[in-house]
Amino acid sequence: MALKTLSTFLSPLPLPKHYTLSIFNPVSLNIYRKSTPLSCKSTHSHSPSQLPLSDTKLLSSEPEGTGAASPTRGDRFLERQQADEAAKLLIKEIKKTKKKTKKVLKVNTVTACCYGCGAPLQTSEVDAPGYVDMDTYELKKKHHQLRTILCGRCRLLSHGHMITAVGGNGGYSGGKQFVSADELREKLSHLRHEKALIVKLVDIVDFNGSFLSRVRDLAGANPIILVVTKVDLLPKGTDFNCVGDWVVEAITKKKLNVLSVHLTSSKSLVGIAGVASEIQKEKKGRDVYILGSANVGKSAFISALLKMMAQRDPAAAAAQKYKPIQSAVPGTTLGPIQIDAFLGGGKLYDTPGVHLHHRQAAVVHSEDLPILAPQSRFRGQSFPGCQVSSKNGMAGKFNSNGLNGFSIFWGGLVRIDVLKVLPETCLTFYGPKKLPIHAVPTHEADEFYKKELGVLLTPPTGKDRAGEWRGLETVQQLQINFEDAERTGVDHH
Numbered sequence: 321m322a323l324k325t326l327s328t329f330l331s332p333l334p335l336p337k338h339y340t341l342s343i344f345n346p347v348s349l350n351i352y353r354k355s356t357p358l359s360c361k362s363t364h365s366h367s368p369s370q371l372p373l374s375d376t377k378l379l380s381s382e383p384e385g386t387g388a389a390s391p392t393r394g395d396r397f398l399e400r401q402q403a404d405e406a407a408k409l410l411i412k413e414i415k416k417t418k419k420k421t422k423k424v425l426k427v428n429t430v431t432a433c434c435y436g437c438g439a440p441l442q443t444s445e446v447d448a449p450g451y452v453d454m455d456t457y458e459l460k461k462k463h464h465q466l467r468t469i470l471c472g473r474c475r476l477l478s479h480g481h482m483i484t485a486v487g488g489n490g491g492y493s494g495g496k497q498f499v500s501a502d503e504l505r506e507k508l509s510h511l512r513h514e515k516a517l518i519v520k521l522v523d524i525v526d527f528n529g530s531f532l533s534r535v536r537d538l539a540g541a542n543p544i545i546l547v548v549t550k551v552d553l554l555p556k557g558t559d560f561n562c563v564g565d566w567v568v569e570a571i572t573k574k575k576l577n578v579l580s581v582h583l584t585s586s587k588s589l590v591g592i593a594g595v596a597s598e599i600q601k602e603k604k605g606r607d608v609y610i611l612g613s614a615n616v617g618k619s620a621f622i623s624a625l626l627k628m629m630a631q632r633d634p635a636a637a638a639a640q641k642y643k644p645i646q647s648a649v650p651g652t653t654l655g656p657i658q659i660d661a662f663l664g665g666g667k668l669y670d671t672p673g674v675h676l677h678h679r680q681a682a683v684v685h686s687e688d689l690p691i692l693a694p695q696s697r698f699r700g701q702s703f704p705g706c707q708v709s710s711k712n713g714m715a716g717k718f719n720s721n722g723l724n725g726f727s728i729f730w731g732g733l734v735r736i737d738v739l740k741v742l743p744e745t746c747l748t749f750y751g752p753k754k755l756p757i758h759a760v761p762t763h764e765a766d767e768f769y770k771k772e773l774g775v776l777l778t779p780p781t782g783k784d785r786a787g788e789w790r791g792l793e794t795v796q797q798l799q800i801n802f803e804d805a806e807r808t809g810v811d812h813h
Contacts, residue, residue, distance in 0.1 A: 432466035436474035436645035438655030438672070441466065448498050449473045449485050449654050468642060477647040484686045486614075486651035486675060499654060501675035505538075507655060508611070508671055512540030517603050519545045519595070521612035521621060524563070524583075525553055525694065529679050530613040533574055538674070539611065545598055546571060546578040549617040552585035555698050555750065586620040592628045599625075607667045614673030615650035619643075622670050626661060635663040644670045648693045649686065651675065680733070683790065688779035691754045700748040701757055703728060723747065727765035731755045732777040735769065735792055737762050 432441045439450035443457050451472045460466050476483055485498045511518070518539045523530040527548075535544070548567055551560070560583055567581055580598055584591035599608055610618045623643050629636035639661045645652060653672045661668040675682065680692055703723070722743035728736040730749060749757060758776060760768045769777065774786030 432461075432469070433655055433657070434469060434471035434474055435467060435642040435657065436470045436478075437653055438644075438657040438670070439471060439473075440655070441469060441471065446472065470645070474645045474652075477649060477652060478645055482649050482686050482689065484649060484651065485654060504651075504654065504672040505674055508538050508674070511538055511542070511609060511611075514540075514542070515606055516542050517545070517599065517606050517608045518542050519547055519599065519608060519610050520578075521547050521549050521610065521616045521618055523613075523616045524548050524551050525698075526679070527567075527570065529676070530616050531574065532611075532613055532674055532676075533576075535576070535611065543602060544576070544578045545595065545602065546576075546581045547591075547595055547621065548581070548583050549586060549621060550694075551583045551590065552588050553694050553696075553698055555700065584621070584624075586617055586624040589624055589628060592621075592624045596625055596628050603662070603666055605665045607669060608662075609656075609669045609671055611671055612673060613679070614675045615648075616673065618670055618673065619646045619653060622659070622668070625668075626659075629661060633661070633663050636661045639668075648690055650689070684733075684779055685781075685785050685788075688781055688785070691779055691781075692752050694752050696753075698750045699753070700750050703747045703749070703757060703759065725762055726759050727762045729758045729760075729765075729769065729777055732769075732773050732780055732786070732789065733792075735765065737765070 433439060434441060434450050434452075437449060441452055441457065442448065442450045443452060443454045445451060449471060452469050456469070457466075460469055473483055473485070486501055486504065518535075520532070520535055520539075521530075522532075532538075546567075551563070554563070564581065564583060567583070571578060571581070579602060582591050582595050582598070584595060586592070610622055612618050623640075623646065626636050626640050626643060630640060639659050643659070644657050651673060653670055655672060657670040659668040659670065680689075684692065723738040723741050723745055724743075726738050728738070728747070730736070730751070733755075736747075756776065756778070758768075758772075769792075773789065774780055774783045780786050780789045
């Protein structure tokens with residue numbers, strides 16, 4: 321990659337419009353002035369703590385005496401001093417009592433949570449999120465270390481186990497379901513009422529599917545920094561300037577105002593320094609919330625962000641020890657996770673992913689999700705060039721007639737019927753390497769899909785899961801136009 325391209329890729333992308341931040345009118349700040357104490361005279365009796373200290377001598381009901389028995393000026397001075405000190409001690413004790421009461425109330429309202437997933441800690445249900453054995457819980461509680469506990473589910477997830485927990489609309493099929501997608505979304509409802517900085521993550525591999533077009537319903541009027549993740553998965557030679565322009569154009573069409581746009585990779589740390597700098601610039605003492613759809617890479621992004629910030633901020637360096645768990649299972653995070661990442665005030669929060677019913681994780685069995693999770697840079701699979709499942713002699717007919725009259729299966733998830741193309745047309749698919757491509761004549765496609773689903777066409781994997789499969793429910797007719805004969809036509813859907 322040329323130096324000019326790399327420098328542009330590492331920098332925040334300019335937006336087509338001029339964005340300004342609204343500033344409150346200074347006059348409105350007058351309501352936060354400290355109240356001025358006023359003293360009032362009354363005919364009723366008062367205690368020493370309720371009167372000005374200089375007037376405490378009026379409380380004495382005993383005669384001062386006359387002649388030699390009358391108190392000297394020194395005696396009066398000592399009496400006033402003693403009265404003043406007694407009143408100060410009384411006021412001090414009252415303030416201490418109030419502070420202790422407030423602290424007790426605050427502690428009682430806080431629920432200890434697993435630092436890996438944010439689920440409340442519990443000792444009763446072994447298979448449920450947040451479980452920790454009673455002995456460990458009591459020991460950590462005794463030493464005030466509950467925030468250092470990793471629950472049993474997170475320990476299994478960190479070793480590659482696929483353990484789901486989210487059900488309902490947008491949840492997963494298969495596995496146990498302990499919380500619904502709607503309940504997780506409700507945990508983010510308070511954001512719109514708070515003053516916070518929102519860092520919204522979008523997956524470049526599934527930009528439209530992970531965009532959260534109604535993010536303002538969650539974030540309210542809070543400022544947003546847009547971070548595009550997983551750019552390291554794009555094919556080699558990708559022009560990131562063009563990608564950045566496309567992203568800016570896309571968010572403009574979606575009518576979302578953002579402070580800046582960043583292309584990043586949590587794996588290679590590309591672009592993370594720019595995001596860290598932007599957060600420090602725009603935070604202004606507010607809490608920072610990482611927001612995005614499920615499996616968009618929030619926990620991985622936080623890990624990369626802490627690693628970058630740790631070079632200058634000791635608070636971020638310390639926070640790396642207890643960071644959110646990373647897993648291929650969408651819905652790993654089940655509650656807001658507070659991270660003390662900033663030395664100058666404000667907290668960093670990892671949040672539960674927003675589960676969307678139209679994404680793959682909502683329809684594919686949980687154990688098939690690793691097949692769809694790309695681990696390395698995409699390489700295109702071109703057709704012709706992939707396996708043609710047909711009878712003898714079909715390959716020659718295919719070569720002479722092009723793609724016309726053929727149906728292409730991308731695993732068991734996608735079927736493409738080619739209606740009309742030029743004979744020299746070639747289709748290239750970018751996706752996970754483990755997702756196979758097969759082609760058959762269109763008149764054989766229905767029978768082939770029914771027979772090979774779960775066998776050649778995976779996912780779903782196995783006949784048992786194929787029997788539970790809902791099938792290809794959505795039909796869409798797509799027309800790809802070639803605006804330039806020298807450039808490839810692209811499906812943006």
